[in-house]
Every structure is written in structure tokens, then in C-alpha cells.
Amino acid sequence: MSLQEQNQQLVVTERTRHRRLREQGSTEVADLDAILRAGFVCHLGVVVDGAPMVVPTVYGVDFATRTLYVHGSVASRSLVRAPDATVCVTVTHVDGLVLARSVFEHGVNYRSAMIYGVPRPVTGGEELLHGLRIVTESCAPGQWEYAREPSRKELAATSLLALPLAEASVKTASGPPQDGDGPDGELGLWAGVVPVRTYFDAPEPDPALPAGIAVPPHVAALGAGGPGS
Incomplete structure (x- = not known):
């Protein structure tokens, strides 16, 4: 495999290996990037005082440096005490409800990505402004140039984490119910997808x-x- 081909594929680790429904998994970097570009809200999983916590927050991605910036004050406080702790960032988009003829075959059409890694607190300087701009523009393109930039006092009160896009798992599901060709297809019940x-x-x-x-x-x-x- 050439270096270019390697750069287009996600490295598979024990945490990101697809063990169930492997056909829904992807190792394409382009698929990960598409999921991240499509949103700005993520869930940040971190251990705080010995207990797991999952925090909804906003994110942005610098695709040039393959860096995920996450706004996370709770995680930042925890990482001060455990600087080498691994976190998990999850981004999910729901595309439809799959309503089958049997309850067992019901499902959800979705696109999701899980990113693992040891985050680096961004404490100040040009990178903090850069990261905040990335996050802001992910939510509302054009808003950074329109609004007032943060003051020094505001920057000092802002927590931002940087996480490399080096270890990630991608899964998607799409399409209609899968029970149309089996015995349930003869039940005379409506089945299909309700788009979201x-x-x-x-x-x-x-x-x-x-x-x-x-x-x-x-x-x-x-x-x-x-x-x-």
C-alpha cells in the first residue's frame, strides 16, 4: 500500500475494529471527514473524579492539521489531574427511522464517528484564537469575522481541547427494512423509512x-x- 493510500485509510486499532455489522463500517478518511463536516455538536466522554461523564458540546475541525477542537471545561478540569487520560468524542447524525414489519427488524439510518485519543489543552496564544475560530465557523460560517473577537479575560476563561484525528471508528446505516424477502413480507403490513x-x-x-x-x-x-x- 502506498503512502497516499495509507493517508486515505484510517488506522485500525483494537478500539476501532468493527466486530459487529462490519458491512456498516468504513475505514475511509473521506467518510470520517464527511461526518465531521456535516455537524458541530458532539458528545465528549471523559472520566471525572473516577466516574464516567458524557458531555454534549461543540466542535470544529482543522482538516489541514487533522486536529479536532472541542469546547470542554469539565474535561479540561479533569485532564489537569489526569493529563494522559484517553477521551472519546462521538458525532452522530440520524437520517431516518427504519420501520419494518417486525419489531426485531426496526432500526435507524445514521452516520456516526467515534474519535479516541489523549487531548491536549489549548491554553492560550494564537492556537486558542485559531481553535475558537474553527469551532465558531463550524457552527455559523462567517460569524467570526462579523462578531467581536474574545478579549484576553474571555480567552482566559475559555477551555479548548485539541485531539488528533489519528484513531477513529466510522459506521453508517442506510436503506429500507431487510424483512421484505422473508416470511414477514407476506404479513400485509406497511414498512419503509421515515426520513429525518x-x-x-x-x-x-x-x-x-x-x-x-x-x-x-x-x-x-x-x-x-x-x-x-
Whole structure:
């Protein structure tokens, strides 16, 4: 396998090896990147004071450096005491409910990625601004340039983690129910997929907003009915 081909494939580890429903797994870097590009909310799994905690938070990815930036104050406090602790970041998109003829065959169409690694706290300097910009632009492209940048005091109160995209597991499921060709196909029951769509609605102005301030174009574009994930 050439170096270029290796760079296009995820390295398989004991944590990321697909053991069940292997046909739904992928080792393509492009599939991981597509899942990460499609969202901005993740769940950060970390051990805090000896107990597991899963925290919903926002993320952004610097694809040039293969770095995942995660906003995580709880994890940052825990990692001060356990700097070599491994965390798990999960991103999931639900695309549809698969309603079959039998309850056993019901399922969910989804795209998901799990990223493992030892995060590095981003404590200041240019990288903290860079990481915050990445996270902000992942949520609302154009907002970093539009809004006021953080002050030094605000940066000091901000916790950001950097995690390499070196160890990840990707799985997806799509398509109709799988019981149409079996005995349940003769039951005369409806079966199919109920799609799930995520989208941004029309922007709602802050009640304290003075009259005459228009919605900026990049925010209006978000609320034009486009998909949010």
C-alpha cells in the first residue's frame, strides 16, 4: 500500500475494529471527514473524579492539521489531574427511522464517528484564537469575522481541547427494512423509512436589538432552509 493510500485509510486499532455489522463500517478518511463536516455538536466522554461523564458540546475541525477542537471545561478540569487520560468524542447524525414489519427488524439510518485519543489543552496564544475560530465557523460560517473577537479575560476563561484525528471508528446505516424477502413480507403490513431532516429555521432577532439592524447575509443564508447537518 502506498503512502497516499495509507493517508486515505484510517488506522485500525483494537478500539476501532468493527466486530459487529462490519458491512456498516468504513475505514475511509473521506467518510470520517464527511461526518465531521456535516455537524458541530458532539458528545465528549471523559472520566471525572473516577466516574464516567458524557458531555454534549461543540466542535470544529482543522482538516489541514487533522486536529479536532472541542469546547470542554469539565474535561479540561479533569485532564489537569489526569493529563494522559484517553477521551472519546462521538458525532452522530440520524437520517431516518427504519420501520419494518417486525419489531426485531426496526432500526435507524445514521452516520456516526467515534474519535479516541489523549487531548491536549489549548491554553492560550494564537492556537486558542485559531481553535475558537474553527469551532465558531463550524457552527455559523462567517460569524467570526462579523462578531467581536474574545478579549484576553474571555480567552482566559475559555477551555479548548485539541485531539488528533489519528484513531477513529466510522459506521453508517442506510436503506429500507431487510424483512421484505422473508416470511414477514407476506404479513400485509406497511414498512419503509421515515426520513429525518435537520435544518435551520428563519433567524429570530434578539428582543434587545435596536431597530434598523438587518440580519447579516451569512446568518440569513443559514436560515434559508438549508440542512443543518
